[in-house]
Amino acid sequence: MIESRHADIAIIGAGPAGMAAAVRLAEAGVHPVLFDLNATPGGQIYRQLGxxxxxxxxxxxxxxxxxxxxxxxxxxxxxxRPLSRVWWIGREGAGYDLGVVQHRAQSWHAERLILASGAMERGWPFPGWQLPGVMTAGAAQILLKQGALLPGVSPVLAGSGPLLYLLAWQYLQAGQSPALVLDLAPTSRYHALLRHPRRAWHGRSYLLKGVRMIAALRRAGVPVLQGVDGIQAEGREAVERVRYRHRGHWKTLPAALLLTHFGVVPEPQLARSLAIPHRWETGQQAFLPERSEALAVEERLWVAGDGGGIGGAINAEREGRLAALEVLQSLAGKAQDGLARERAVLQRARRRDLEARRLLETLFRLPGDWLEVQPEDTLLCRCESVSRGEVERAITQGAAGPNQLKAFTRCGMGPCQGRQCGESVARLLAHRTAQPMDAIGYYHIRPPVHSVTLGALAAQQET
Ligand SMILES: Cc1cc2nc3c(=O)[nH]c(=O)nc-3n(C[C@H](O)[C@H](O)[C@H](O)COP(=O)(O)OP(=O)(O)OC[C@H]3O[C@@H](n4cnc5c(N)ncnc54)[C@H](O)[C@@H]3O)c2cc1C
Incomplete structure (x- = not known):
């Protein structure tokens, strides 16, 4: 018979949030089990540190x-437990059942759960984004962190968000000069900060870092163009050219590698598969799980780090600690003075972090009509090759929500399980039906939330 392994506390994710939660719990003599997809701890930012x-x-x-x-x-x-993917999650009794594959399938039951599964890069369709030679800046950064891999050709970087500049700067430090950086954010956004001095002050460390990186790129002769739009990748079998508009003029540049970045959003699959309520947050332009100040979404479930809203690595670490304190309090069954003081300090620092992030949200706000101005044949769902035009036709035929659109067109049914097209589909529906994003909602997410082989399931470990 297959029995579940038991854990008092399980954590999903070994990024700053999950690691900080686990360390704080261990300091208090509580020993959680922690599952993470990667071979080493660190999550996205501290991947392969050292x-x-x-x-x-x-x-x-x-x-x-x-x-x-x-x-x-x-x-x-x-x-x-490194190299462990949680592929399903469900409520059972007062706790949670987890399906985990660590070489072979295992079943776990956790009394309490901290979801620290982080963020992912936003899927953002544009003509040619399916071509070989187009990849995200985050994916390129993973190759750099894990294998010290440099592209070997000068890449064009395009999009919006701090990671764009960070990667361009990192390439420069590693001796690989980018050909060009195309930033969607117009220069006027930086000038507009003068009207928001408070926001600029709170976010000054981000601002200074950005200015330093842009200055370093310019000194090295890398052109940085701001206020760009209309980005397209062109080519027959792979990207050969990048086309874009700058100051009203269309330009084309030969390119064998286009690295794009359009911001990060909470990784939705695990929280969504538990049907946790989400709301659209206009500042972050993303759906966020609804959490209390104590990061709780249910009595025995906490969401910590970027998976609950994008706050950056330092904030994720603080949230991990906060979630651990909440778990300790829930184990003790009553309020504890020492924990309350620690919690108050962390909460104050967290509010400052989140205030500082608002600067990035202001600077790197994506244009609301980006999808509507794309050509009809732009693919929305790359996995199933479904175009914007096909999705629009299905909406005209009466597909009322993301799940019906999935049934009409197959968008969201491919290997990425809707990660790349979920937001685009919701945005198009909201635009066409003149409804708010919260009224449209998102795909129903069902297991497996990560790919899992039949072999792994067949070899389920018995306990
Ligand atoms: C691609 C990318 C690159 C980034 N690079 C930088 C950077 O260079 N500098 C910077 O300041 N910020 C960067 N960020 C933002 C930064 O990663 C976050 O602010 C920070 O890492 C958030 O920490 P976290 O603990 O919430 O999540 P993460 O660090 O994302 O950690 C989440 C962990 O959960 C694991 N996980 C997710 N789902 C499952 C599952 N189903 N089963 C098992 N494990 C799972 C993941 O493998 C990951 O290790 C990047 C973000 C992304 C998406």
Whole structure:
């Protein structure tokens, strides 16, 4: 008979949020089990930290900041399970059942759960984004962090968000000069900050970092164009050219590699598969799970880090600690003075972090009509090759919501399980039916939320 393994506390994700939660729990003598997809702890930002192939100066200060947390995590008494993917999750009794594949399938039951599954890059369709040679800046950064891999050709970077500049700067430090950086954000956004001095002040550290990176790129002769739109990748079998509009003029540039970035959004699959209510947050331009100030979404479920809303790595670490304090309090069954003081300090710092993030949201706000101005044949769902035109026709034929659109067109049914097209489909529906994003909602997410082989399931470990 297949029985579930039991955990008092399970954490999903070994990024800053999950690691900080686990370390804080272990400090209090509570030993969680922690599942993470990757081979080493660190999550997105501290991925492969300390990789000797990558020079210490290449990745920047934020990356090095994670060292003490990764070391504390390595020392702590935690049942850490790397290379483990949680592919389904469900409520059972007062806790949660988890389907996990760590080489073979396992079933787990957790009394309490911290979801720290982080963020992903926003899927943002444009003509030619399906061509080989077009990839996201985040994916290129993973190759750099994990394998010290540089493109070998000068890439064009295009889109909106701090990661665009960070990667361009990291490439420069690693000796690979980008050909061009195309930023959707117009220069006027920076000038407009003068009208929001409070926001600029709170976000000054981000601002200074950005200015320093742009200055370094310009000094190295890398053109940085702001206020660009109409980005397209052109080519027959792979990208050969990048087309864009700048100051009203169309330009075309030969390119063998286009790296794009359109911001990050919470990884939706696990929270959505539990049908946790979400709301559209206009500042972040994303659906966020509804959490209390104490990061709780249910009595025994907490969402910490970027999975609950994009706050950056330092904030994720604070939220991980906060979630751990809430778990400790729930285990104790009553309020504890020491925990309350620690919680108050963390909450104050968290409010400051989130205030500072608003600067990035102002600067890198994406244009609301981006999808509507794309040509009809632009693919919305790359997995199932469904175009914007096909989705629009299905809406005209009466598909009333994302799930009906899925049934009409197959968009969202491919291997990415809707991660790349979910937001676009909701945006198009909202636009065409003149409804708010909250009224449109999102795909119903069902397991498997990650690919899992029949072999792994057949070899389910018996306990
Ligand atoms: C591609 C990318 C690159 C980024 N690079 C930078 C950067 O260079 N600098 C910077 O300041 N910020 C960067 N960010 C933002 C930064 O990653 C976050 O602010 C920070 O890492 C959030 O921490 P977290 O703990 O919430 O989530 P993450 O660090 O994202 O950690 C989440 C962890 O959960 C795991 N996970 C998710 N789903 C499952 C599952 N089903 N089963 C098991 N494990 C799962 C993931 O593998 C991951 O290890 C990046 C974000 C992305 C998406």
């Amino acid at each position: 990789n000797p192939q990558v020079g210490a100066g290449v990745m920047g200060e934020e990356y090095q900041h994670g060292r003490s947390l990764v070391e504390a995590f390595a020392r702590a008494d935690i049942d850490y």
